[in-house]
Amino acid sequence: MLSLCLPQPAAAQAEIRIGVLDFLGAEATVDEWSPLLHHLERSLPGHPLSLLQLDHARMRAAVIAGELDFVITNPGHYVELEAELGASRILTLDGGGGRSPERALGSAVIVRAERAELGTLKDLRGQRVAIVGREGFGGFQLFWGALTAVGLSPDDDLAALHAVGFPMNRVLEAVASGRADAGVVRTCVLESLGAGAAAFRVLAPRNEPGFPCATSTPLYPDWPLASLPHTAPALAKAVAIALLSMEGGRDGLAWAVPADYQAVHELFRRLEIGPYAYLREPTLRVMAQRYWPWVGGFALLMLGWILYTVRVEYLVQKRTAALSAALTERDRLEASARAAQEQADHLARLSVLGELSGTLAHELNQPLATITNYASSVIRRADNGRLTDAALREATAEIAAQAERASAILGRIRAFARKRTAAREGVEPRELATEAIALFRGMMARAPQVSLVDTLPAGARIAVDRLQIQQVLLNLLKNGYDASREQPPARQALEVRLASTDGKLDISVRDYGSGLDATAQQHLFEAFFTTKTDGLGLGLSICRSIAEAHGGRLIATSPAAAPDSDSGPGTCFTLSLPGLTCDHAHD
Ligand code: ADP
Numbered sequence: 001m002l003s004l005c006l007p008q009p010a011a012a013q014a015e016i017r018i019g020v021l022d023f024l025g026a027e028a029t030v031d032e033w034s035p036l037l038h039h040l041e042r043s044l045p046g047h048p049l050s051l052l053q054l055d056h057a058r059m060r061a062a063v064i065a066g067e068l069d070f071v072i073t074n075p076g077h078y079v080e081l082e083a084e085l086g087a088s089r090i091l092t093l094d095g096g097g098g099r100s101p102e103r104a105l106g107s108a109v110i111v112r113a114e115r116a117e118l119g120t121l122k123d124l125r126g127q128r129v130a131i132v133g134r135e136g137f138g139g140f141q142l143f144w145g146a147l148t149a150v151g152l153s154p155d156d157d158l159a160a161l162h163a164v165g166f167p168m169n170r171v172l173e174a175v176a177s178g179r180a181d182a183g184v185v186r187t188c189v190l191e192s193l194g195a196g197a198a199a200f201r202v203l204a205p206r207n208e209p210g211f212p213c214a215t216s217t218p219l220y221p222d223w224p225l226a227s228l229p230h231t232a233p234a235l236a237k238a239v240a241i242a243l244l245s246m247e248g249g250r251d252g253l254a255w256a257v258p259a260d261y262q263a264v265h266e267l268f269r270r271l272e273i274g275p276y277a278y279l280r281e282p283t284l285r286v287m288a289q290r291y292w293p294w295v296g297g298f299a300l301l302m303l304g305w306i307l308y309t310v311r312v313e314y315l316v317q318k319r320t321a322a323l324s325a326a327l328t329e330r331d332r333l334e335a336s337a338r339a340a341q342e343q344a345d346h347l348a349r350l351s352v353l354g355e356l357s358g359t360l361a362h363e364l365n366q367p368l369a370t371i372t373n374y375a376s377s378v379i380r381r382a383d384n385g386r387l388t389d390a391a392l393r394e395a396t397a398e399i400a401a402q403a404e405r406a407s408a409i410l411g412r413i414r415a416f417a418r419k420r421t422a423a424r425e426g427v428e429p430r431e432l433a434t435e436a437i438a439l440f441r442g443m444m445a446r447a448p449q450v451s452l453v454d455t456l457p458a459g460a461r462i463a464v465d466r467l468q469i470q471q472v473l474l475n476l477l478k479n480g481y482d483a484s485r486e487q488p489p490a491r492q493a494l495e496v497r498l499a500s501t502d503g504k505l506d507i508s509v510r511d512y513g514s515g516l517d518a519t520a521q522q523h524l525f526e527a528f529f530t531t532k533t534d535g536l537g538l539g540l541s542i543c544r545s546i547a548e549a550h551g552g553r554l555i556a557t558s559p560a561a562a563p564d565s566d567s568g569p570g571t572c573f574t575l576s577l578p579g580l581t582c583d584h585a586h587d
Pocket residue numbers: 475479480483511513514515516520524529530531532534535536537538539540541570571
């Protein structure tokens with residue numbers, strides 16, 4: 001570090017402390033900036049002046065420590081100090097001679113004149129390149145930017161990157177001696193060599209109209225003079241005014257209003273250095289900034305997925321609610337249909353009983369008359385004194401038997417007529433048919449002959465609602481009786497047949513009565529279809545629904561009459577029920 005102090009004047013005013021970036025070496029720096037110091041001394045008498053020559057790190061430390069009022073540094077270092085420590089440019093060097101404050105600096109990539117094979121920046125791939133150091137603006141960073149613009153990386157694509165340090169002449173020496181194939185220097189350094197420049201050539205010189213030197217990169221603004229946050233505004237203003245009036249003169253050192261350093265910002269952002277070094281850090285924020293299209297796309301996908309899931313969930317819940325409401329409604333309807341069916345079954349049973357009640361009264365009359373007869377004869381014999389023990393025993397035994405008969409008839413009717421809910425149980429078909437026939441015959445005054453033909457294997461069983469099936473059989477027997485009672489006695493017999501086909505139980509009720517005409521055949525099973533004056537027309541429709549409730553069916557056929565008999569064709573109703581099982585233990 002070199003400190004150049006001028007003698008203190010008598011009336012001491014605010015000190016003006018200026019830091020300059022050292023890139024030429026101590027003596028050169030003094031020479032470079034002494035016109036500035038002299039001009040300020042003349043323009044601002046009474047202000048003690050000091051000029052500190054500092055490298056990058058020391059200048060930064062001095063700014064932080066508040067030891068400087070102004071800094072003069074290269075554009076790259078300036079944008080770092082601006083971003084980090086609040087430095088604010090108030091002037092930009094105006095080099096003159098074809099250079100403007102905006103277009104003053106570039107990098108010249110030099111090669112030895114005879115290296116004809118090196119023509120463009122791309123030709124540097126695999127070559128050794130000498131630079132001053134990575135912090136050099138014209139000495140490296142502008143070259144770096146130009147290299148990346150042609151798709152090369154200084155670290156990956158060059159054979160070597162030699163940092164030879166200041167002064168810049170060392171770069172030229174490295175190229176001249178063959179230690180490097182190319183070197184990077186500030187623009188105009190080569191031209192300042194005079195005759196010595198002939199040994200070198202600038203690689204890929206750009207067309208920059210009016211610019212006095214060859215450049216391999218675009219041009220950037222010149223060095224700024226910047227005040228610092230703690231610099232008194234009045235002092236900054238006084239220095240700015242003083243320096244704006246400085247003539248270029250022999251040294252070419254003049255100042256202009258500050259240039260726009262946006263191009264430097266853009267370069268640094270592209271290279272991710274200086275204030276933009278954070279872009280290299282893989283923090284979440286940086287990743288998000290760098291990869292925002294991907295992050296955004298992913299976030300959108302996630303959002304879409306979440307919305308889709310929520311919607312699907314909502315729809316599922318809605319449908320589930322609708323479904324369970326529909327199921328509840330169906331259950332309710334089924335329950336009420338079941339209740340109505342039970343009610344109808346009950347009414348149908350009562351109706352069958354009603355139809356049979358005339359004959360039932362007659363049937364009960366018989367045991368009651370017998371009882372009356374026996375009781376009267378006991379009384380008479382007692383009166384005559386002829387009542388023997390044997391006669392009394394016979395009469396009372398007969399009375400008891402007749403009373404039992406009447407009670408059995410009434411018991412069967414009560415069981416049949418009672419109101420109850422449907423219930424399945426395993427029964428033997430033969431037992432079922434026998435009971436139904438007994439019930440039917442028990443209620444008839446002159447019961448027709450009912451034969452039972454059982455072709456089922458032994459131990460055959462089926463799970464049914466016993467009363468419902470009995471109700472069907474009773475109905476079919478009653479219809480058969482109605483259809484044949486006007487016929488000659490030979491055609492009044494009824495036949496119940498039990499058979500099995502394919503694991504199904506077939507119960508047929510056959511009569512030899514009037515048979516079915518076309519209308520009856522068509523409407524037989526419809527509710528309220530009847531051809532009888534006292535009929536309801538409900539019997540067969542209920543019988544069919546009972547069959548279907550058991551998973552079976554009820555059909556009517558008109559069998560051909562037997563050739564050797566004078567019996568009519570009659571009708572045969574067949575009730576088919578699934579689920580016939582065979583208990584082999586009884587085989
Ligand atoms: P209902 O006995 O009250 O008339 P059904 O539904 O039991 O009611 O019978 C409907 C009709 O079917 C009867 O009126 C009758 O015309 C006819 N039918 C039923 N069974 C027979 C049968 N075995 N022979 C001839 N016709 C029958």
